[in-house]
Amino acid sequence: MxxxxxxxxxxxxxxxxxxxxxxxxxxxxxxxxxxxxxxxxxxxxxxxxxxxxxxxxxxxxxxxxxxxxxxxxxxxxxxxxxxxxxxxxxxxxxxxxxxxxxxxxxxxxxxxxxxxxxxxxxxxxxxxxxxxxxxxxxxxxxxxxxxxxxxxxxxxxxxxxxxxxxxxxxxxxxxxERDAGFRARLLDVLADGDEALFADYVEDPASVSYRRLRRALARQSRQxxxxxxxxxxxxxxxxxxxxxxxxxxxxxSTSTSTATATATATADDGGGTAGPPGPPRGTVFKVERGPAGEKIAYVRMVAGALRTRDRVTAGKVTAISVFDDGGTVPRAEVPAGRIAKVWGLAGVRIGDDLGEDDGDGRENGGGHHFAPPTLETVVVPRLARQKGALHAALAQLAEQDPLIDLRQDDLRQEVSVSLYGEVQKEVVQATLAEEYGIEVEFRESTTIHVERLIGTGDAVELIKKDGNPFLAGIGLRLEPAPERDGVTFELEIELGALPLAFIRAIDETARETLRQGLHGWQVPDCRVVLTRSQYAPRQSHMHATFDKSMSSTAGDFRGLTPLVLMTALRRAGTRVLEPIHRFELELPADTLGQLLPALARLRAVPGTPAPAPAGTGYVLDGDLPAAHVHALQQQLPALTRGEGVLETRFDRYQPVHADPPDRPRTDHDPLNRKEYLLRVSRRV
CATH class of the missing domain: 3.40.50.300 (P-loop containing nucleotide triphosphate hydrolases)
Known part of the structure; x- marks a missing residue:
């Protein structure tokens, strides 16, 4: 098979x-x-x-x-x-x-x-x-x-x-074979990609058999x-x-068996490769919820075989179904080359490379990078009493699609989602209505910016010093990291100098705090280094229970970390960047004159026009701020008589040259120490 x-x-x-x-x-x-x-x-x-x-x-x-x-x-x-x-x-x-x-x-x-x-x-x-x-x-x-x-x-x-x-x-x-021109057409196209075939064709076209051409067609098609x-x-x-x-x-295609999958392809037939036998390895490309709310991962196996009761980082496999004749059937395992639905992986996300748990808390093989959404919008329930249900429903949708980034604003009681385009609003709206019974409306979409560190900054707050009300002492240093490295947390304190629960609290709080930088945008790539720590050991009164007023808790470190981190961030400095799309535009030659001024108004930077493949127009590529992509899509039909064809894709972030835009904060604003301490101390 x-x-x-x-x-x-x-x-x-x-x-x-x-x-x-x-x-x-x-x-x-x-x-x-x-x-x-x-x-x-x-x-x-x-x-x-x-x-x-x-x-x-x-x-x-x-x-x-x-x-x-x-x-x-x-x-x-x-x-x-x-x-x-x-x-x-x-x-x-x-x-x-x-x-x-x-x-x-x-x-x-x-x-x-x-x-x-x-x-x-x-x-x-x-x-x-x-x-x-x-x-x-x-x-x-x-x-x-x-x-x-x-x-x-x-x-x-x-x-x-x-x-x-x-x-x-x-x-x-x-x-x-006897159809006029077909054999010649095959020879012309296939010889261009096959040196041996081309040499025989030049020497004697009649010597190249029709059977050989069909084999070459199959091979080059598979390649x-x-x-x-x-x-x-x-x-x-x-x-x-x-x-x-x-x-x-x-x-x-790939030859499979119930035990394992091996590649049976040869250079001549160009068949697919399932990967070598060994530990299971696959790619998660879809996640959905079952009738009981359970997570179901769609996995394409690349190597080995995944079996029920196998343990991977995302969880323990409890059930497997493979697709068969229009439906699915339960199986004890799924071999390389096949696609299956897998249950039991509570921690799985789209894009995960599924493999054996290697002990370091990560899946084998690393993840995939997808272009980020560049728009966001506030979702508002028509019935105010459904605000809590709306957040829970959107959280489930975000699990199925990690690029729907959920942003909760507790201060304004609002929630935002990230988008690729306006049609996605309809999808989210219809899904919430059909599956959760929640009618919603959307506010106008806005562009998502990011902040990147300009330099290195550090800050320290010690117990009972400089108005620190927490039984915690922290020193943090922030350093820029390469793009796509994400936020990493490292220790410069001695191991054992601080209980693991407190270190985990600092790590988690630092990552959450960096979702909103000095201007309210996420700081995506940086190193957070814990350089110093203090804590009050667990204490209690004689013949009494534990007294948290005398002892440090994880809450003390969660409360202090945003203050120290934002001070370090101020000293490092950040620069706001906007998303830039790469565009490619095919248009009639006589419309170029009116299109170029329109691109300039949208802050596009076009390259040099090149002749279109058909020879009847131009191909124009260049850079365009994501904020103006939708406007160009709307204006293009009128500018090109409906004949323009536009392709855009996210390319990079680049610094904003005008006054950087600010995004309203959704936290207790650690940049305002007095207000922050009033709110956090009240909660504590």
């Missing part, structure tokens, strides 16, 4: 969810094809997905191609197509063996189609292209194929032609060097048999 983890990707409304339904129907998994419009599809389970006819959350379903020793189990992942959910797509791409990119035969290549293809090629994910909707009026396969070659990549190989397109009788007829093109209709079923055969023969 072979296994293939397959992604279906497309621009919105190109028909990828309908294609998923058709593939399941053709494999005998379902008896009736669901409808996106009717909300009866297998993979769109969210109410908003059914209402709007779009995919929001990735879904997994399995089916089998072929039978016996030639059978291939396909774990198919239906992914979102809307650009606001590109983070969901990126998480899925990390676990794919191959992909099918769906393009409409009527609308052709669209904005998100280009974004997805660039990402697939950058990650070198083997990809087939399926031109859908041949039965629709206005379908033109030849025009779309030309568009694919000019706007996506010239390394495409159409494997057939359309008959009766634009009608219900539309069909896909595969090319054969993501060429992209075979199929066509048909997900609604009528035209071309589905040919696409199914192509999935099994032209994309890399």
């Amino acid at each position: 072979r296994t293939l983890n397959l992604g279906i990707l497309a621009h919105v409304d190109a028909g990828k969810t309908s294609l998923t339904e058709r593939l399941l129907y053709a494999a005998g998994v379902i008896d009736e094809i669901g409808s996106v419009d009717a909300g009866s599809t297998q993979t769109d389970s969210l109410a908003l997905e059914r209402q709007r006819g779009i995919t929001i959350k990735s879904a997994v379903v399995a089916f089998t191609i072929g039978a016996g020793s030639d059978a291939t189990t396909v774990d198919l992942i239906d992914t979102p197509g809307h650009p606001d959910f590109i983070a969901e797509v990126e998480r899925v791409l990390s676990v794919l063996d191959g992909a099918v990119l769906v393009v409409s035969a009527v609308e052709g290549v669209q904005a998100q189609t280009r974004v997805l293809m660039r990402t697939l090629r950058r990650l070198r994910i083997p990809t087939l292209i399926f031109v859908n909707k041949l039965d629709r009026g206005g379908a033109d396969l030849d025009a779309v194929v030309d568009q694919l070659a000019t706007t996506l990549t010239p390394r495409i190989v159409p494997l057939g032609t359309a008959e009766h397109q634009g009608t219900k009788a539309a069909a896909f007829r595969p090319f054969r 993501a060097r060429v992209h075979p093109v199929f066509a048909g209709s997900a609604i009528t079923g035209a071309g589905i048999d040919e696409l199914t055969t192509g999935i099994a023969r032209l994309l890399p």
Whole structure:
């Protein structure tokens, strides 16, 4: 048995969810094809997905191609197509063996189609292209194929032609060796990526057999060097048999067994690699909650086999289910190469590299980095009494998606969430209403900045000195750290000089305090060093119980740490940085003159225009502040007659040159010592 983890990707409304339904129907998994419009599809389970006819959350379903020793189990992942959910797509791409990119035969290549293809090629994910909707009026396969070659990549190989397109009788007829021009087309594209084939072709084109060309096509397709093109209709079923055969023969798969998984690929067939036997290792790409509120992790195994009762850092595996013929079945283990649902991992988060507990509190292999969301908005319940329930519900949603950063403002009784785009507001709103019964509204979105240390700063507060009301003494030093290193906590005091519970309290409080720097923005990368400590040992009156007024507690250290840390932060100094997106814009040549002034007004820094691949316009790239991305998206149709295609992605943070913006604090403001002590002392 072979296994293939397959992604279906497309621009919105190109028909990828309908294609998923058709593939399941053709494999005998379902008896009736669901409808996106009717909300009866297998993979769109969210109410908003059914209402709007779009995919929001990735879904997994399995089916089998072929039978016996030639059978291939396909774990198919239906992914979102809307650009606001590109983070969901990126998480899925990390676990794919191959992909099918769906393009409409009527609308052709669209904005998100280009974004997805660039990402697939950058990650070198083997990809087939399926031109859908041949039965629709206005379908033109030849025009779309030309568009694919000019706007996506010239390394495409159409494997057939359309008959009766634009009608219900539309069909896909595969090319054969005798078809005029097909063999020459194969030679032209494949020889460019195969030196031996090219040498034989130059010497004697007739000596290169058609069988050799088909083997070269399979090999280069599995290596993501060429992209075979199929066509048909997900609604009528035209071309589905040919696409199914192509999935099994032209994309890399992995040979698995119930005990372990080993790679059976050779250089000639280009098959997938499951990784060596040994300790279990996998990637978590989705987390959801079960009916009883339990966490369920979606894991793609990379090596070894994960078994029930295995212990990893995120918890102990209590149950495993693998995807099989449209559903899931319980299994005692999941081998490398397969995708499974895993229960029992209470501490798991999306992006974790799942492995054996190595004793240092971290998963083997480290985590993945995802582009951060750059917008945030305040969520307000329509019923004031539901504020507590709203926070609990958003906390659960944040568990399922770590990039939905939750920010609680206890002073104003407000909660904020992070976003990639405005459509996500609808998703959060619908989810809260459907699953939690909470109706909410949103305030205007604002841009998320960060603060970085300018230098090094230190501060000390000792017991009964300088107005310190806590039975705790702390010395802290803050030092800048490289980007993406995060906040680290280190000790310069002797081991045993301070009880472990107090050290843990300082560490946790320091990390929480650094979520709001001098201007209220998070300080993401720095080293916190504990340089000095004091505490009053546990004491009690004669014949009496413990007296905390005479003894230090963890609360004393939690109360003092923000004061010391913010003093050190003031002395180090911080600089506010704004998120910058990298943009790439294709536009008609005659619209460049009016577009450049608009980019200048949005503080964009464009590069030098370059000719577009099709030769009918320009490609313009450059930098754009995240705060103005939405404005450019709104203005672009008018500036380019609706022909401009914009791709943006988070690139970096850069210093704000004007007066740095401040964000209202949500804590007790340790920058104001008097007010802080009044509030904290009252709590103590």
